Amino acid sequence: MSILQNMAIKHKLISIIMLACITSLVLAGAAFIGWERSTFRSEMVDSLSTQAEMIAENCTAALAFQDAEDAKQTLQALHVEPSIVFGCVYNKDSKLFATYYRDYAEIKVHPSEFQEIGFSFAEGFLTVYKPIVLDGEMVGTVCLRSDMSPMYAMLKHNISIIVTVVLLSSFAAFLVSSRLQKVISGPILSLAEVAKVVSEKKDYSTRALKQSNDEVGLLIDAFNEMLEQIQQRDSALVDAKEQLEVRVEQRTAELTTANEQLTREIAVRKKAEERQAQLLKQLESTNKELNDFAYVVSHDLKAPLRGISTLANWMSTDYADKFDEEGRGQINLLLSRVDRMHNLIEGILQYSRVGRVKEQKLQVNLNELVPDIIDMIASPENITVTVENELPVIECEQTRITQVFQNLLSNAVKYMDRPQGQIRVGCVEENGFWKFSVADNGPGIEERHFEKIFQIFQTLSPRDEVESTGVGLTLVKKIVEMYGGKIWVESKMGEGSTFFFTLLKQKVGGKNAKPQASVVSRR
Amino acid sequence: MRNRKPVLLVEDDNVDAMTVKRAFKDLKVLNPLVLTADGEEALQYLRNKSNKKPCVTLLDLNMPKMNGIEFLKVVKADEVLKKIPVVVLTTSKEESDIVESFKLSVAGYIVKPVDYKKFVEAIRAIELYWTLSELPDGG
Numbered sequence: 001m002s003i004l005q006n007m008a009i010k011h012k013l014i015s016i017i018m019l020a021c022i023t024s025l026v027l028a029g030a031a032f033i034g035w036e037r038s039t040f041r042s043e044m045v046d047s048l049s050t051q052a053e054m055i056a057e058n059c060t061a062a063l064a065f066q067d068a069e070d071a072k073q074t075l076q077a078l079h080v081e082p083s084i085v086f087g088c089v090y091n092k093d094s095k096l097f098a099t100y101y102r103d104y105a106e107i108k109v110h111p112s113e114f115q116e117i118g119f120s121f122a123e124g125f126l127t128v129y130k131p132i133v134l135d136g137e138m139v140g141t142v143c144l145r146s147d148m149s150p151m152y153a154m155l156k157h158n159i160s161i162i163v164t165v166v167l168l169s170s171f172a173a174f175l176v177s178s179r180l181q182k183v184i185s186g187p188i189l190s191l192a193e194v195a196k197v198v199s200e201k202k203d204y205s206t207r208a209l210k211q212s213n214d215e216v217g218l219l220i221d222a223f224n225e226m227l228e229q230i231q232q233r234d235s236a237l238v239d240a241k242e243q244l245e246v247r248v249e250q251r252t253a254e255l256t257t258a259n260e261q262l263t264r265e266i267a268v269r270k271k272a273e274e275r276q277a278q279l280l281k282q283l284e285s286t287n288k289e290l291n292d293f294a295y296v297v298s299h300d301l302k303a304p305l306r307g308i309s310t311l312a313n314w315m316s317t318d319y320a321d322k323f324d325e326e327g328r329g330q331i332n333l334l335l336s337r338v339d340r341m342h343n344l345i346e347g348i349l350q351y352s353r354v355g356r357v358k359e360q361k362l363q364v365n366l367n368e369l370v371p372d373i374i375d376m377i378a379s380p381e382n383i384t385v386t387v388e389n390e391l392p393v394i395e396c397e398q399t400r401i402t403q404v405f406q407n408l409l410s411n412a413v414k415y416m417d418r419p420q421g422q423i424r425v426g427c428v429e430e431n432g433f434w435k436f437s438v439a440d441n442g443p444g445i446e447e448r449h450f451e452k453i454f455q456i457f458q459t460l461s462p463r464d465e466v467e468s469t470g471v472g473l474t475l476v477k478k479i480v481e482m483y484g485g486k487i488w489v490e491s492k493m494g495e496g497s498t499f500f501f502t503l504l505k506q507k508v509g510g511k512n513a514k515p516q517a518s519v520v521s522r523r
Numbered sequence: 524m525r526n527r528k529p530v531l532l533v534e535d536d537n538v539d540a541m542t543v544k545r546a547f548k549d550l551k552v553l554n555p556l557v558l559t560a561d562g563e564e565a566l567q568y569l570r571n572k573s574n575k576k577p578c579v580t581l582l583d584l585n586m587p588k589m590n591g592i593e594f595l596k597v598v599k600a601d602e603v604l605k606k607i608p609v610v611v612l613t614t615s616k617e618e619s620d621i622v623e624s625f626k627l628s629v630a631g632y633i634v635k636p637v638d639y640k641k642f643v644e645a646i647r648a649i650e651l652y653w654t655l656s657e658l659p660d661g662g
Contacts, residue, residue, distance in 0.1 A: 299585065302614050306637050307538030313639040314545070342637050349616075357618060 347471025
C-alpha cells in the first residue's frame with residue numbers, strides 16, 4: 001500500500017483501475033474454466049456411464065453362457081468412440097472375462113486392480129465400473145476407461161483464449177483509464193498547481209478553474225473561497241498596516257507637538273519659578289531691610305532720647321530751686337514721655353529682633369519654663385496664676401517662647417480689674433498642634449477689637465492709665481506665626497479673655513520627652 | 524582708678540560724653556577724662572607719643588567714621604595698645620555686638636542706662652573695679 005501512497009495520482013488511478021479490471025477478468029476467466037472443466041467431466045462421466053450400461057446390458061447373455069468371444073464382440077463396438085481406450089468385463093468373482101484395447105499398450109491402460117462400482121479420475125483417465133445384473137443378481141462388472149487428454153487440450157485452448165482476452169481487455173482498460181483518469185486527476189493537478197503558485201508567489205488573487213460539479217469541483221470552490229478570504233484578510237492586513245503607519249506617524253507628530261509644548265511650558269514655568277524665587281529673594285531682602293531699618297532707626301532714636309532724658313534729669317536736679325511747682329510737673333511729664341518713648345523704641349527693637357536674630361533651637365520643657373516666667377512677672381497678691389495641666393516639651397528658641405508667655409501673662413496681670421484675679425495656663429493636643437491657652441477673668445475685650453489688638457502700637461486703654469507700648473501682642477503674633485502657628489482671642493465683656501495659640505507638634509517633643517538642655521530661667 | 528593715668532572716652536554723642544564727665548565729677552574720680560569723638564580720633568590720640576597712654580578706654584560702638592568694633596580690631600592687633608583694657612559702653616543690646624566685642628578681648632560690656640542715676644551706678648562700678656584690679660604698667 002505504501003507504494004501506492006507515494007505514487008502520482010495519475011498512476012494511482014490507472015493502477016487502481018487496472019488492478020480492478022485484471023482482478024475481475026482473471027476471476028471471471030478462472031470461474032469460466034472451472035465451470036467448463038466440471039461440465040466436461042460430468043458430461044464424460046454421463047456418456048461413459050451410459051456406454052458402460054449398454055455394454056453391461058449386452059454382456060449379460062455372454063456371461064450367463066460363459067461366452068467370452070461374445071463379450072469381446074460386444075466390447076469391440078467401443079471402437080466408434082475414439083476417446084475410450086480400454087474396456088473389460090469381469091465375472092462374478094472379479095476375474096477378467098473379456099478385454100478391449102485401443103491403440104495403446106495393455107500395461108499402460110490397464111487399471112492396476114479391480115475397483116468398486118463407480119467412477120474415478122486417475123492418471124489422465126476416467127475409469128467407470130458398472131455392475132452387470134441378471135434377474136436382480138449381479139453376475140459381473142463392466143470397466144470402461146476414457147482418455148482425458150482431448151478434454152485437457154480443449155481446456156488448454158480455452159485457457160489460452162481467455163488469457164488473450166484478459167490481456168487484450170487489460171490493454172483496452174489501460175488505454176481507457178489512461179484517458180479517463182484525467183477527468184479526476186486533471187482538476188486536482190491544476191488545483192495543486194494553483195496552490196503551488198499561490199504559495200510561491202503569495203499571489204492570493206489567483207483562482208483555480210472549476211471543471212466539474214463533483215466533489216473536486218466542491219473542493220475547488222472551497223479552495224477559491226479560502227483564497228478569497230485570505231485575499232480579503234491580506235488586503236485588510238495591508239490596510240491595517242498602512243493605517244497603523246499613518247496613525248503612528250500622526251501620534252508621533254502629536255507627541256512631538258505635545259513635547260514641544262511641554263518644553264515651552266516648562267521653560268515658561270521655569271521662568272515663572274525663577275521670577276518667583278527672585279521675588280521671594282527680593283521679599284526676603286526687603287523684609288530684612290525693613291527689620292534692619294527698624295533696628296537701626298530705633299537704635300538711633302534711643303541715643304538722642306537718652307540725651308533728652310539725661311538733660312531733663314539734670315535740669316530738674318541742678319535747677320530745682322529755680323522751677324516752681326508747675327515747672328517741676330512739666331519736667332516730670334517730660335521724663336515720663338521720655339520713658340514711654342524709650343519703651344516704644346525697645347518694643348520695636350524686640351519686634352525687629354524676632355526672625356532677624358536667630359538663636360539655637362533647644363528642647364524646652366515648658367513645665368519648667370512657664371513657672372519661671374510666672375515668678376518673673378511677680379504678679380500682685382490678689383492675682384493667682386495656675387498651670388492647669390502638664391505642658392509639653394517643645395523645640396524652639398527659648399527667648400522667643402519666653403516672650404510669648406511673658407507678654408500674654410503680663411497683659412493678663414496688667415489689665416486685671418478684679419479683686420480676686422485668676423489666670424490659667426493650659427495646653428491640649430489638637431490636629432497635630434499643641435493648642436495653648438492663657439485665660440483670665442479680667443475685663444474682657446470687645447469682639448470688634450479681636451483683630452486690632454494684634455496690630456502694632458494698638459492699645460485699648462489710655463496710656464496714662466495703663467502704661468503699654470502696644471508692641472507685646474504684635475510680637476507674640478510674629479513669634480507664633482514664625483513657628484507656623486496661629487493666635488486668636490476669645491472673650492466676653494466682663495467675663496474675661498482667653499488667648500489661644502498653636503504650635504506645630506514636633507515628633508520629638510512629647511509631653512514626657514526629656515529636654516536636651518535645662519531651662520535657663522530669667523534674664 | 525588704681526593710678527592717675529587718664530581715662531580715654533571714645534564717644535560721638537555730646538550728652539553721653541557730658542554724662543560720663545558729670546558722673547566722674549559726681550563720683551570724684553580723679554583721673555582726667557580724654558574725649559575723642561570716634562575711633563580714628565582715638566587712634567590718633569593713642570599713637571601720638573606726646574600723649575600719656577590711658578589706663579582704661581571707655582568705648583562706644585555706634586560711631587561715625589570708625590566704629591567701636593573696627594577700633595577694637597586695630598587696637599587689639601597692636602602689641603602695645605592691646606594691653607590697655609577696653610570697657611564697652613554702648614546702647615546696643617545686640618547679642619552679636621556683645622559676642623564680637625568679647626572676641627576682641629574687651630574687659631567689660633555695659634549697656635548705657637537711660638536713667639542718669641543708673642548711669643552713675645554703672646560708672647561707679649567701673650571705677651570700683653579698676654581700683655581693685657591691677658593694671659598693666661608702661662605704655
